[in-house]
Amino acid sequence: MKSVFLSVLSSLLLWAVFPLAAVAEQIDVSTISCEKLASAYEAKTPSDLSFVNGILNWMGGYHATVDQGTVVDWDKLSDAFDKTVVFCSEHPGVGVLSASEKFMGENIEDASPKSYDLAIVTCESALTNKDVLKNIGDTFMWLAGYHASYNNGSTMLDVEKFIKQTSDIADYCEANPKASLVTAAEKFMSESE
Numbered sequence: 001m002k003s004v005f006l007s008v009l010s011s012l013l014l015w016a017v018f019p020l021a022a023v024a025e026q027i028d029v030s031t032i033s034c035e036k037l038a039s040a041y042e043a044k045t046p047s048d049l050s051f052v053n054g055i056l057n058w059m060g061g062y063h064a065t066v067d068q069g070t071v072v073d074w075d076k077l078s079d080a081f082d083k084t085v086v087f088c089s090e091h092p093g094v095g096v097l098s099a100s101e102k103f104m105g106e107n108i109e110d111a112s113p114k115s116y117d118l119a120i121v122t123c124e125s126a127l128t129n130k131d132v133l134k135n136i137g138d139t140f141m142w143l144a145g146y147h148a149s150y151n152n153g154s155t156m157l158d159v160e161k162f163i164k165q166t167s168d169i170a171d172y173c174e175a176n177p178k179a180s181l182v183t184a185a186e187k188f189m190s191e192s193e
Contacts, residue, residue, distance in 0.1 A: 061145030123173030
């Protein structure tokens with residue numbers, strides 16, 4: 001199972017994290033401007049689109065409310081991403097963290113029956129459910145943002161630490177396939193880490 005999980009995580013890292021790593025080892029997401037996000041989106045290179053997707057997924061988790069908990073609706077979140085990009089294109093001087101809050105968290109549409117509660121998605125099902133597997137990279141970025149919010153609201157994304165955390169989660173999931181993704185993430189993304 002670990003080899004499959006690590007293979008999926010490798011794809012995640014290539015797709016979502018390495019473009020961030022090229023910028024800096026640590027990123028204060030509160031300093032990313034709408035201008036930077038909109039420019040990256042307009043460039044449409046794989047690296048730029050990965051940056052946009054990674055940052056917006058992180059912010060989706062960061063803005064999750066207590067009422068929403070760990071329930072994620074990828075369709076609603078994708079719509080919120082699109083709205084954030086449009087807003088950023090029209091307001092380049094605004095920070096992405098502020099812009100994304102207008103469409104995420106308490107402002108996102110209610111989850112549909114197609115949503116997933118990551119507290120009940122097991123490590124094993126993350127690899128066998130095609131809908132969950134399709135979004136596994138986004139899920140880890142979302143979980144990183146979610147935990148950052150609950151870790152004293154830190155807006156720092158430490159790329160090197162994130163890469164290690166995903167590897168540790170893969171190890172944990174291999175040993176505990178019935179554990180939830182949230183449980184695995186809490187072990188390695190919580191403040192005590």
